[in-house]
Amino acid sequence: MKLLFASDSFKGTITSAESALMLEKAAREIFGESNVECTSIPVADGGEGTTDAVISACNGKKILVGVHGPLMESVEAYYGDLGTDETGKKSAIMEMAVASGLPMVPAEKRNPLNTTTFGTGELLRDALDKGFSNISIAIGGSATNDGGMGCMRALGVRFLDKDGNELLGCGSDLEKLVEIDTTGLDSRVKNATFTVMCDVTNPLCGKDGATYTFGKQKGATPEIQNRLEKGMQNYRDVIIKKFGINPDEIAGSGAAGGLGAALLVFLNAKLKSGIETVLDLTNFDERLKGVDLVVTGEGRTDWQSCFGKVVQGVGDRCKRAGVPAVALVGSMGEGAEKIFDHGICSMLPTVVDTITLEEALAHSKEAYYAGALRLFKFIKTGMGISR
Template structure:
């Protein structure tokens, strides 16, 4: 019997790689002669680059770039093979780089993300995948684009810095200084939200509060973003509000789509493609996946459903071993998941479950493999 372990991280407790080592220990206890393999997976959010690097034996490339408030930060992208890069915008422009007191989307910029993209291009990577979750910015991607040579001007002809507060001021856009390698490269954006750029479900009102915006600031940013949307439509002849996902990362999704001609794709589907997941399924009897909590949202671009769908095509059963199950988890049965189990073994507080996460996971894994043993013997 051969197993493939492909779980997401249990955020804050168990990494994707650690789930594999615990599963391997449990599998050997029950099936001493079994074979197993594992692949780190992520859905385009935190850990995406590391998952792809691990699966493809890539490398981290570190660069000093501008953080969300301009101070220098160390960020990295992943280089895979020849000419391919994958990066997380959160590494350069993410919320974790700021404490709560520093969060202010009027003054944050995605400039560092553009610097990281530029670094990958200049290092010879002309196929670039960008995960855009976890941003600290609401600048419509202007900061990122400025790092790549685009210039934004107000009505007086003064060049803008590309902060969130500049959205309401931009009048014209000059792309004549665009970095020449941009035209030669192919960009993929890993985006699992469908929010438009503006409106009640747009970038500002959906994500602005977590980035530090108070109600007054939200209204100002939304007015600015609506103005920016009109400038983009006048420039490109496209209303980005008709395209799902353009509101991701404070409007960076719209910027990458229009200026870089990027393709917006599901994060998990992009990751599974990058790590050549189907090739890992050769000879596999059962796949084990999982995440911290599985519920109805797991069916929409998350690791569990992504893995399930790929295995379903090859008629390989998949077990989801997750920290907990929530409402709508049963919808995963329609997405290739054969069975689901939880790591908790009785009523307990969340804090207790987190504190004993590895112990509970290993115990649940042993129970899961013993159930598989019964099925094998029927």
């Protein structure tokens, strides 16, 4: 029996690679050492850990880069070298969270008026310097609400105030913007392909936009949100005047505090589901060939899992290929059963008792392995019934 394991990380407890090792150990214990062939693919949905998952799955290389963090502090970030693709282009995978992510800002300093995506632009520039022209970037987990101005400034775009002075590109500069000068935009972006890995469809402005949807979690008070929203509307209007493009009409432009808008407008990037991009980069469909069963999973499955999460993405691919898939998850919440519409045949939670979250996290590995044993015992029983 050929098994393929493709689980998301269980945030803060079990990595994708660790889950695969425990699944293989449990499968061999239940079915016998010589009766199973196990392979695995680390996967992620475009959020935290995406770069590491794709580097691992594709045998890529990590490239370290010194950049500026969200408060312009010096930090070490990285992205992945995935080699050359079928068109002959050098491919790279990166995530903005390692350069401009919320966890990088201490809680007492979180204020999106002061944060910038400049470091993310430095990552992109370094990739261009090294000859990469097929670049995928995950934009979840930002600390920023600068409309992506900082990122574009690192690539040569100048954002000017009413006196012609260049703005630094942080959230507070949105309201000061009068003119955008793109004459210095790095010319290499014209020959590069950019894929934005993102699952939110929020516009740039409005009640569902970048500021009012995500600003609070980045430290914005209601007063700061109102100020940022006015600034973002000004930024939008300047973009409309300059390019004839309304970012509010582009789904996903509000992602990562408006970084989505900058990547889509200035770099002509294409927006794509995070999990779909990861599955494509790792040749998931090809790896499904000859597989008898896929085991996937995530920390918690609920109704949100059907909107671009790992279990849904893996399940849909398996369904199309006619390969049965099951999920071993940390816990199940409201609407978890909706995942059965996406190719997942059955699902088991690893938590089987009424315990606190702290207890569940502390014993996550033991619970996961015990759950894997139960899962494969069920499967073995089903195989016996079918015979």
